[in-house]
Amino acid sequence: FLNADLTGENIEIYGPASLTDDMADGSVSFTNGKEPLPDGLVRLGRCLLLVPLGKVDLMPPPHIAVENPRLAFSRILSKFFTPLAETRIHATACIEKGAVIGSNPHIGAFVHIGPAVALGDNVVVGSQTVIVGKTTIGDGTAIRSNTVVGEPGFGFERDEHGIPQRIPHLGGVQIGVDCEIGALNTIASGTIEATI
DSSP: OOSOOEESOOOOOOEEOOSSTTOOTTEEEEOOSSSOOOGGGGGGGGSEEEEETTOGGGSOSSEEEESOHHHHHHHHIIIIISOOOOSEEOTTOEEOTTOEEOSSOEEOTTOEEOTTOEEOTTOEEOTTOEEOSSEEEOTTOEEOTTOEEEEEOSOEEEOTTSOEEEOOOOSBEEEOTTOEEOTTOEEEEBSSSOBO
16 A cells, blocks of 8 residues: 555554554554654554654664655544544534535535536535535535635725725635635635636
């Protein structure tokens, strides 16, 4: 899976752990090789450590030497310990007539999707997210909870009496393929061209 060799004996891995003295047996963790290892890791034979190439002589087995231990750790978490988002649209989600929803969506609780929105395939939309306006979201994109996409931005101009007048935002939003938008973000519609 990592295109790397195991040094030491095979052990069964039950989950990830922080690199500490009291790592549980069957844990997997990583080190950048720059910080000293915790003293308790001399008994590490019951845990797996991902280590950087070139630092192998300093590491107790079992370990796997890779170019980027943190990236390898991330791949292990994604492949073996992260539950896949099931295909579903939560009962409390509001999807307005006219919205286009691709295949295999995961749409969380209390989501609002406006009538001009188009979601691609395998899109994840976190709870309490609002997606409105002329918004397109590409395949495989994840938008985390409490995010707002497509509302007008702060476009105002004062009239001859000094009163702020809102400038319509007609450009919409385009989010590409395999993007990730974190929680609590706002992506405002462009005024004329789309916010991309």
